[in-house]
Amino acid sequence: MLTRKQLELLDFIQKRVARDGVPPSFDEMKDALDLRSKSGIHRLITALEERGFIRRLAHRARAIEIVKLPEAMEKPGFKPKVVEGDRKAPPKGAMPVSAEVMELPLMGRIAAGVPIEAISEVSHHVAVPGSMLSGRGQHYALEVKGDSMIEAGINDGDVVVIREQSTADNGDIVVALVEGHEATLKRFRRRGHMIALEAANPAYETRVLPEDHVKVQGKLVGLIRSY
Template identity: 55%
Template structure:
């Protein structure tokens, strides 16, 4: 049985993960729960971790994963952790937003369109390889996968060598992480933002500057639905 504050915290963490794919900071959690200090947040997180509701992802700042939710708020949402094969450990960094239509042990071969820059734009999407992905990790719609190259999205938990699972779409809202095709030839993974009549592709790394283009120069080709990470 969870306390009211524990319920509030796990609901807040889950909402932030669904919206941005990034865990809230301790300061944000403190303010959201109207706590007097961050030590109260630490105690709540430790209690939820001990009871198996969340876990902290090692070697990453602001990295929490919701493993399960209290029964009264878990309907229609599923946190999936699965492996595509015995040699690949896969971590779902962004939970599925709806209950999967297919059994969790089913595997789908997604088109793997080469590497995409999380730094400066590189080659456009291409390639004929595939990536096995647990079906339960994907929501509705058509998906494809890209291997991430670079470090400009590390503060969003997206690391070099990760596999980005992309839901194919040509529209996205400001603040969403998208695959942007720049000038018809270079693809990059960035936060989307519109300002002063221009398209801004924002990194999640303070060492990088935003990339700014005219609207006609940028085509959205999908938005981030999840990430897979291979541990060797």
């Protein structure tokens, strides 16, 4: 079953494809659904793809295949339609892009050091291998600021891939929201009714907080580094 917003977006895409022969841009989708940022559209697109209603195609800009429609939207004779964008084929000798490459919203910076204010706005999108997106659910990316996780192989300036979830096992590296307004990247440990947020750098002390002061917002599932 689709949510109201998912159904609205699928209907908007289907109508624009039927009218113009090309799918709408993320900006057009955002305006049509009256959303404040494109991150909301990205999440709706991902949800529709996971439920098998659409398929995003590699190597083509703004290319979406409508695989099926809900019963309420189905029309006689409906067939999936591939909509090609205007991206040119890669030049000869270029490395092919994997069909499993996905775009994730980069939500800004996350502190691997002293916590910084919580992050909620998308700065841009980054392409990541689909194999990095472990399990089902929403994913997003964050740029690391600081050096408190260097012994876990996470350096200042790295981009971490996070799967959204509200629980964690001991030893997981998580995005933790501290006291409702600070976000930090740390290793998670539960100690009774307390939560320890451990750095991976001896220069930083472990923070131990009451469990109701810490909210897990996601788990680290991948890392991207530029040289």
